[in-house]
Amino acid sequence: MVRSENIEKLAGLLSADEYGEEIAEALVAIMAEERKRNIFVVKLDEIKKIVSKLDREIKLSTLESAVKKFIQAKRQPLTAKEVSEELGEQYPSLGHRTHSSATLNSLVSKGQLGKIKVGYSVYFTEPREAVMECLKRRDEEPERCSSTQIAAETGMPINVVLEVIGGLL
């Protein structure tokens, strides 16, 4: 049987990859069953969209830049209410909690900040702090952790979570 160029490439990449055998094992188990294969293809399409955005430059609005800078300077987690109170005078629109909350959440989705939930309050902090807090709560270590769960809990994109974990090793 003659294999296409892409299949040959995939085999070559898996062979050269340190974890190639286990990735191949997982793929074989999925591809061998149609129901699982279909889910995999749907998810693969989602992943294609995510990775296509990776190299795009992240653009921040003036307000986003101001909020990011403010949180970095504070070096501790802050709530949307605290950001409103502190920056509302300088940036009147941020005086409204809903707006400061929207700005903070936009920074989170861009991987510029992370979220930590403490009781009923949500705190916003630098990505590194959010990942570290999440690891502590999950009793996990950087070398072996639930990166997708950490991304979900902190609200940050998975690529940012992996970058932060790399910095902790």
Next chain:
Amino acid sequence: MRKIKVGIGGNGTVRIKLKKKKEATSSATPVMERPSTSARGFEGISIPSSLINQMEIRVESVFRPKEQDVEVVYALSGQDSMVDQLHKFSSNEVVAHATPEMISYIAEKMVEHIREERTDIPGLIIHAHSHPSGLPALSDVDKNSMPEVARRIRDIIPDAAVLFGVHAVSSEYRRPRTPPERVSDNRIRWSSITRLHEVAFFDEHARPVVVSISG
């Protein structure tokens, strides 16, 4: 950005490691402060800041809201004076019992665990335990048990330098992070966003061991 390689860890976890190991210790290694000598002539130890992050995660990860903070035990290992790996002991095989005031463990199992996690035989083992809301000082119980613990570790790895660390951690409140710094010959201190950490290092005879922060 550090390049990493991710592998499947099982149970929803992934294994993550640095793609390329840093060059072995050379003159180019950014050691901020070179350790001098301790009372027993040991060259002192050097801890990379990435490992200090892991020490923080290890000690804070046992704390749960509305529950009393408990002591935790962990180990650092390496070669010569360089510490390069943290070992977490959560299995009942190693840690028999933990309360806010004390922790009991089996030294032999601890060494077994360290050897399983390392690719080489460590020349340096630092046994550390936490003092929640306490001081980075040895208790009488610590002082009395350290020579025996060191002896038991050396029964398994005869050439290893065995040292001890006391990791004091404050109670929880929101605060600005401060980077690790050496506050005396054998103590380092830093603050996470919720707790103040201070770690002191000693030899088995409770003499201070000089510490430095690298990288």
